[in-house]
Amino acid sequence: MSRILTKQLSQFIDQEVEVQGWLHKVRRLGSLMFIILRDRSGLVQILVEDQAEQTKFDGIYQGSILKIIGLVKSDTRAHFGVEIHSPHIEVIVPVTYVSPVEIDKPLGHSERELETLFEYRPITLRNSFEADIFKIQDEIQVLVREYFKSQDFTEFHSPKLLAEASEGGAEVFKLDYFKGKKATLAQSAQFYKQIMVGAYERVFEIGATYRAEPSVTSRHMSEFMTIDAEMGFIGGLNDIQDCLGDLLIYTVDKLWESQSVRLDNLKALKPKLTAKIPEIPLKDLHELYFQKTGHDLRKEPDPSPIEERWICEYYAEVWGSEAIFVTEFPSAHAKFYHYISEEKPEVAERADLIFRGVEIATLSRREHRYEKLVEQLRQIGASPDSDGFKHYMSAFKFGMPSHGGFGLGLERLTQKILGLSNVKEAALFPRDTSRLAP
Numbered sequence: 456m457s458r459i460l461t462k463q464l465s466q467f468i469d470q471e472v473e474v475q476g477w478l479h480k481v482r483r484l485g486s487l488m489f490i491i492l493r494d495r496s497g498l499v500q501i502l503v504e505d506q507a508e509q510t511k512f513d514g515i516y517q518g519s520i521l522k523i524i525g526l527v528k529s530d531t532r533a534h535f536g537v538e539i540h541s542p543h544i545e546v547i548v549p550v551t552y553v554s555p556v557e558i559d560k561p562l563g564h565s566e567r568e569l570e571t572l573f574e575y576r577p578i579t580l581r582n583s584f585e586a587d588i589f590k591i592q593d594e595i596q597v598l599v600r601e602y603f604k605s606q607d608f609t610e611f612h613s614p615k616l617l618a619e620a621s622e623g624g625a626e627v628f629k630l631d632y633f634k635g636k637k638a639t640l641a642q643s644a645q646f647y648k649q650i651m652v653g654a655y656e657r658v659f660e661i662g663a664t665y666r667a668e669p670s671v672t673s674r675h676m677s678e679f680m681t682i683d684a685e686m687g688f689i690g691g692l693n694d695i696q697d698c699l700g701d702l703l704i705y706t707v708d709k710l711w712e713s714q715s716v717r718l719d720n721l722k723a724l725k726p727k728l729t730a731k732i733p734e735i736p737l738k739d740l741h742e743l744y745f746q747k748t749g750h751d752l753r754k755e756p757d758p759s760p761i762e763e764r765w766i767c768e769y770y771a772e773v774w775g776s777e778a779i780f781v782t783e784f785p786s787a788h789a790k791f792y793h794y795i796s797e798e799k800p801e802v803a804e805r806a807d808l809i810f811r812g813v814e815i816a817t818l819s820r821r822e823h824r825y826e827k828l829v830e831q832l833r834q835i836g837a838s839p840d841s842d843g844f845k846h847y848m849s850a851f852k853f854g855m856p857s858h859g860g861f862g863l864g865l866e867r868l869t870q871k872i873l874g875l876s877n878v879k880e881a882a883l884f885p886r887d888t889s890r891l892a893p
Contacts, residue, residue, distance in 0.1 A: 478518060696806060778810045
């Protein structure tokens with residue numbers, strides 16, 4: 456007899472089958488016992504009437520590995536639509552320790568409860584609610600790849616050990632390398648995805664990113680996954696905005712088609728999105744927020760977190776979109792590789808995508824002209840001949856088209872799609888200023 460997954464049981468009504476999995480829950484009702492078995496595809500209830508079979512559960516707890524042979528019966532009263540009756544039970548791996556958390560009940564996600572959630576992560580991931588978060592995240596990655604492939608992007612993997620910080624600044628993890636050399640963990644795939652444009656024109660990566668930010672907030676982590684994309688032969692920033700906007704809309708629509716049951720279980724509400732994501736210049740955002748609230752942030756070089764929340768609520772009501780691009784960031788605060796607008800030299804061709812109150816992606820047109828890039832690099836006190844930049848610069852020296860791209864946070868995207876409060880809830884094993892395990 457071959458093992459049957461719980462999701463397949465409806466195909467075997469009134470047939471004897473074998474299932475294997477973890478003991479998820481035990482419930483006694485008089486002389487009857489009901490157990491819930493969990494496998495990779497879901498849960499199933501087993502009715503245990505025989506007293507000899509019931510004694511097999513004496514002294515064992517959640518997580519015990521079971522093999523059960525029994526009769527599949529249709530039962531509309533059962534939570535799962537089917538039950539297994541008349542089981543013969545074999546305890547393959549007995550667990551004799553009481554679980555530190557009750558995985559058969561919803562787990563709390565308050566700020567205080569998150570510590571317990573993460574401390575016992577190998578166990579809490581067995582909770583159906585927690586497991587569904589990462590099933591959804593897995594499907595998001597599938598859909599992202601599907602979209603990029605439909606647009607002729609090539610997937611690549613960039614190195615995470617670098618000779619020099621790609622984003623500059625102090626927010627970088629440093630470590631010893633071979634022969635006395637120093638290395639840094641990649642703050643982004645920025646240099647490599649630009650280099651790849653010179654070979655493949657359109658590229659993307661889903662990979663780890665490291666930031667030594669001392670921030671202790673609901674939106675920051677020290678290690679996170681970034682969906683990086685870069686595309687060549689663009690006409691301007693609007694081409695990148697269109698690509699990212701289409702990616703978001705495609706992912707959300709397809710997710711609600713393929714994962715409706717899990718999304719319902721997680722009480723996720725489908726985001727309101729328009730066919731074209733609306734945009735607002737940063738200066739106009741500051742001014743609008745000042746007019747509506749009296750709170751003056753007009754000298755700030757970035758949107759504040761409170762403005763991000765406010766503008767999404769405002770545009771959801773006015774434009775019917777919970778996503779918005781904030782554009783025209785001041786060139787005085789641009790990265791050396793940003794393209795400074797020729798029509799408006801005071802701004803860089805850069806934007807942030809704000810989604811449900813949080814910035815989830817930064818996108819920009821890059822400076823592709825070699826001499827201009829050398830000039831902007833030297834303005835920050837760096838040499839184009841240094842170990843950290845010389846190979847990057849060679850891609851431009853020998854011909855690069857107009858190009859640009861974005862970095863989209865996978866955990867933030869998951870968090871906002873599902874309506875979670877903290878980005879760490881969308882990370883399997885979150886890393887921050889205080890947590891380096893498990």
